[in-house]
Amino acid sequence: MTLSGWLQVALFCAIVLALVKPLGLYMTRVFTGASTPLSPVLRPIERGLYRLAGIDETHEQHWLAYAGAMLVFHAAGFALLYGILRLQNLLPFNPADQGAVAPDLAFNTAASFVTNTNWQNYGGESTLSYLSQMLGLTHQNFLSAATGIALAVALIRGFARASARTVGSFWVDLTRCTLYVLLPLCIVYTLFLVWQGVPQTLAPYAEATTLEGAKQTIALGPVASQVAIKMLGTNGGGFFNANAAHPFENPTAWSNLIQMVSIFALGAALTNVFGRMVGDERQGWAILAAMGVLFLAGVAITYAAEGAGNPLLNALGLQGGNLEGKEIRFGIPGSALFAVVTTAASCGAVNAMHDAFTALGGLIPLVNMQLGEIIVGGVGAGLYGMLVFVVVAIFVAGLMVGRTPEYLGKKIEAREVKMAMLAILCLPLMMLGFTALATVLPAGLAGPANAGPHGFTEILYAFTSAAANNGSAFGGLSGNTPFYNLTLGFGMLVGRFFVIIPALAIAGSLAAKKTLPASAGTFPTHGGLFVGLLVGVILIVGGLTFFPSLALGPIVEHLAGAAGQTFAAAGG
Amino acid sequence: MLRHLRPALVLLTGLTLVTGLAYPLAMTGIAGRLFPAQAEGSLIRNADGTLVGSAMIGQSFTSERYFHGRPSATVAPDPADSTKTVAAPYNAANSGGANLGPTNPALIDRVKTDLAALKAENPTDPVPQDLVTTSGSGLDPDVSPEAALFQVPRVAKARGISEDGLRALVAGQVQEPSLGVLGERRVNVLALNRALDVQQAR
Numbered sequence: 001m002t003l004s005g006w007l008q009v010a011l012f013c014a015i016v017l018a019l020v021k022p023l024g025l026y027m028t029r030v031f032t033g034a035s036t037p038l039s040p041v042l043r044p045i046e047r048g049l050y051r052l053a054g055i056d057e058t059h060e061q062h063w064l065a066y067a068g069a070m071l072v073f074h075a076a077g078f079a080l081l082y083g084i085l086r087l088q089n090l091l092p093f094n095p096a097d098q099g100a101v102a103p104d105l106a107f108n109t110a111a112s113f114v115t116n117t118n119w120q121n122y123g124g125e126s127t128l129s130y131l132s133q134m135l136g137l138t139h140q141n142f143l144s145a146a147t148g149i150a151l152a153v154a155l156i157r158g159f160a161r162a163s164a165r166t167v168g169s170f171w172v173d174l175t176r177c178t179l180y181v182l183l184p185l186c187i188v189y190t191l192f193l194v195w196q197g198v199p200q201t202l203a204p205y206a207e208a209t210t211l212e213g214a215k216q217t218i219a220l221g222p223v224a225s226q227v228a229i230k231m232l233g234t235n236g237g238g239f240f241n242a243n244a245a246h247p248f249e250n251p252t253a254w255s256n257l258i259q260m261v262s263i264f265a266l267g268a269a270l271t272n273v274f275g276r277m278v279g280d281e282r283q284g285w286a287i288l289a290a291m292g293v294l295f296l297a298g299v300a301i302t303y304a305a306e307g308a309g310n311p312l313l314n315a316l317g318l319q320g321g322n323l324e325g326k327e328i329r330f331g332i333p334g335s336a337l338f339a340v341v342t343t344a345a346s347c348g349a350v351n352a353m354h355d356a357f358t359a360l361g362g363l364i365p366l367v368n369m370q371l372g373e374i375i376v377g378g379v380g381a382g383l384y385g386m387l388v389f390v391v392v393a394i395f396v397a398g399l400m401v402g403r404t405p406e407y408l409g410k411k412i413e414a415r416e417v418k419m420a421m422l423a424i425l426c427l428p429l430m431m432l433g434f435t436a437l438a439t440v441l442p443a444g445l446a447g448p449a450n451a452g453p454h455g456f457t458e459i460l461y462a463f464t465s466a467a468a469n470n471g472s473a474f475g476g477l478s479g480n481t482p483f484y485n486l487t488l489g490f491g492m493l494v495g496r497f498f499v500i501i502p503a504l505a506i507a508g509s510l511a512a513k514k515t516l517p518a519s520a521g522t523f524p525t526h527g528g529l530f531v532g533l534l535v536g537v538i539l540i541v542g543g544l545t546f547f548p549s550l551a552l553g554p555i556v557e558h559l560a561g562a563a564g565q566t567f568a569a570a571g572g
Numbered sequence: 573m574l575r576h577l578r579p580a581l582v583l584l585t586g587l588t589l590v591t592g593l594a595y596p597l598a599m600t601g602i603a604g605r606l607f608p609a610q611a612e613g614s615l616i617r618n619a620d621g622t623l624v625g626s627a628m629i630g631q632s633f634t635s636e637r638y639f640h641g642r643p644s645a646t647v648a649p650d651p652a653d654s655t656k657t658v659a660a661p662y663n664a665a666n667s668g669g670a671n672l673g674p675t676n677p678a679l680i681d682r683v684k685t686d687l688a689a690l691k692a693e694n695p696t697d698p699v700p701q702d703l704v705t706t707s708g709s710g711l712d713p714d715v716s717p718e719a720a721l722f723q724v725p726r727v728a729k730a731r732g733i734s735e736d737g738l739r740a741l742v743a744g745q746v747q748e749p750s751l752g753v754l755g756e757r758r759v760n761v762l763a764l765n766r767a768l769d770v771q772q773a774r
Contacts, residue, residue: 007753045590053582065576072576076584126666139592143584171579178587183595190599191606197628199613200596200603205665206615208623210631211638211765217665218626220613224603225596242667245708247628248613253755310674313683319698324679324705325669328642328714331756335708352708353669356679454673476671557675566677 001307005333009299012257012337013292016264020288023265024272030180031153031173031273042179049175060166063508066154067501069170070147074114077143082110084136085128094129095204096219101127104485111489113137115496116144116378118230118237118348118471119462119488121480125219125240130202137237138226145233146177148380151500152270153277155384158507159408160277162515167507181266182233189228189262197251198224223248231262234378236348236471244338244351245327256330256351260338263347267376270383278408282526287386290534291375295344298364298375303336305361311562325356336361343368346378348471355450355458355474359558362474363550366461369468371542372427372499378469384503391420391506393530393537397523407525409515416509419502426498428545430467430491435460435549443483449476452567453560457553462488467495616762625762630713632662633765636730639715639723641761642702643686645670646710662711670706690722697722714758717746731772741767 029036035043050057061069085101088094101109105121112119113136122128128137150173157167194200199220206218223239227249230236240246250256268288275284309321326335335352342349343365354362368375374386390407395417398405405412438444438459447462448455458474465472466488473479479488524530560567603611614627625631630641646668648660660666672679686704700718720742728735745764749755 004749004753011751011753049583049586052586053579055579055583069576069580073580073584076580080584080588123666134596135588135592138596139588142591143587171583175583175587178591183591186595187599191603194599194603194607194610197610197614200600200611201613202600203612206613206623206626208615208625208631210625211762211769212631212633212635214632216625216629216631216662218613218615218629219665219667222596222600224611225599229591240667240709242669242709242711245669246667247630247709247711247713248626251628253750257754312674312680313701316680316683316687317698318683318701318704320701322674322705323701324672324674325708326705327707327709327712328702328716328758329712329755334755350708353671355671355673356669356706356708358674449671450673450676452675454675457673474671474673475669476673557673561675566675566680568677 001303002333005303005307008257008333009337012260015261016268019261019265020268020272023269024276024284027181027269027273028276030176032277036180038180038184046175046179050171053171055169055171057169057172060169062165063154063167063504063511066167066170067504070151070500071497073170073174074147077140078110078114081113081136081140082106084132085109088129088132091129091131093131093134093202096129098127098129101132104482105480108485108489111492112471113140113235113237114144115469115492116148116233116235116346116381117466117469117492117496118235119466119473119479119492120238120241120243120471121485121488123241124238125221130221133226133239134222138229141226141229141233141235141237142178142182143174145229145235145379146174146182148378149177149181149266149270150174150380151503152380152383153273155387155503155507156274156277158510159274159387159410160279161511162513164511167504167511182229185232186225186228189232190224192258193224193227193255196255197248198227198255199248200224220248227259230349231259231347232266234263234267234345234347236342238349244349245353247327250351253329253334256334256338259349260341263341263345263349264376266379267345267382270380274383280526283408286526286531287390290531290538291386293531293535294371294375294538295340298340298344298368299337302340302357302361302364303333305358306332306336308358310358312564312566315564322356322358322361325353327352339365340368342472343470344373344375344377346373346381346468346470348465350472353475354461354472355476359554359561362457363554365472366457366464366550366554367542367546369464369470370427370431370546371538372424373468373470374538381469381499385499388420388423388499388503388506389538389541390534391416392424392541393534394523394525396537397533401523403521406516406522409518410510410513411516416506419505423499423502424541427467427495430494431460431464432546432549434463434487434491438463438487441483443481446481447477447479447484449478450567451569453553453557454567457557460549460553463491466491469496624766626664627760627763628713629664630662630711631762633761636726638765638768639720639727639761640703641715642712643704643706644710645706664711667709667711669708669710693726694722713760713762715761717742717757717759720745720759720764727768733772741771
């Protein structure tokens, strides 16, 4: 670890923190229907869409109608994306003559983008046409991100309102988020990326003759416009197979810093939106503080492990940490920080191969996802995931002192706690259940590229990433097989919607409750004690659930590697 | 559910056209005006117009007369059997890493073999680790300054030029971290080799 490495971390944190208040204020105005500086341009488009769709924007929805609207919208989006992928060979903007995507891969990719996961079983430059990248993937990047934010706002309304029947209109939240928040930021961001060296062209792949006279085909495309939203919307699906490690997606140290900032920007700002809408900004800062504690602990461990390097290679005389699978322009700190950021949020873009990280360096990305990506988290998804944990933490605090638990003046009762536990438990069911299945079925065992505990970690990482809707991978796993395409796709859908629906149910039931005035016996939820309690509950729940699986994978690999043991593939 | 159908279909179509078509196409137009070179992929052409490569993308160097980049794990479909792949270093149409785990003997053996070859080439200096580790994309355009300097004796011998002149050439190509802390010190291998060819042609 070096001083300049930690200065990079500090610079990153400072920029994210500086953006929390201005972005939080702007987004609060967007979601409360107030006018914004962009309204003169965007308001006519917005109203035109409502008129065509027959939407009355003053009509709010009960949580069930909100959930129903979201599900119908997603079903339609899924069908559209699946259709584009299957028919891309017949559609325009296909200069590299990519064939139709196979049915199982198209199912996986459609599930992946609709759920904001963006797991890459597809190869990017080797599989998809420019039209599939733009009309197929880019639009779902916007809409799945806008959905996440809309749902978080609906849950916030549940906390903020009293004796109310509705939680907002899904159609209005979705449209306003896309037009007022995501699109303007992406336009500026795209230009920044192109300036740094990210291509944005419809020209076919370039055919170069290298200095040594060999042929090199250089894949190009409308990359910058997609990279902008894949980061800002915490989608993470790469234009290229190598994702943000590819020099065309992430060409400089500056683009690397700004990409990391953009992964966290909206998620962190949503804690401020939460604080503003419930009428006490300190409540938002307390939640961000709990996220910050977990984040910095993760950065310290991953950076230390990668900085120390692989003991088996150090024994051969290598110095300077673990550079395998990393790019020189980012170095070890820029790669370690990116890995923690992308898994703390549900982005899943990678600028280095997580599969080649040291055992403990790769442990933290895995743990971040297993905790449900609540450390800032996916746009919207992180906040509603965290609020689910808040409900449990408040419940535990209530048990300890023997009082009815309250949060922001709302009584937390059996229904909320049941829904919170349902949301929390569906993740381990998908992650551990499918991992167990894959480790006994031949179709599952055919996947890993590495043997021993590392191979197990590849499988565990895949199902964890899918259910948590992250999308990063231990890339050695051959996931583009019918078994993995179907099981991972199913895991993504359950991991998304079985968290969303309980969260919306909590929103609806909280909105209907009265707000009680704070009294001397009320547990304050903006101080250090609450932050500590929340972090504790998260680690205990995560630790109890996932520690055995971690012991079988990265932990035993770390111990074996330190003892000089390697694991050869059978027959290889 | 049926009452949701019209808003769902209209909003999906409308927002898809805005974000999936209007946005990328408009950005392609604007970026092409503002930053034409970068938008086209930072392509490098010779004086006679032939395309040499991209400033952003590494390429494979094996000749003793050139500085080499990092090992690359990219592959291409096997021409004999399309279900298999063959090694194709710096294949810029199929990026990707080696994905060898830290306890995989294939990784340890590969590093051992590469180390032995490099030590034979330059027995005096320690081998910089970026010369024996693959990059994430397989297209890393850079090496560390130490890795370039390590290769100076070989290139000087192959070209019959002085080592001191080569070291000065490398030093002139070093890019420093942005703001002093962002990223690492590095040398773009293609730029260095082009400078090398230009210098010798003079």
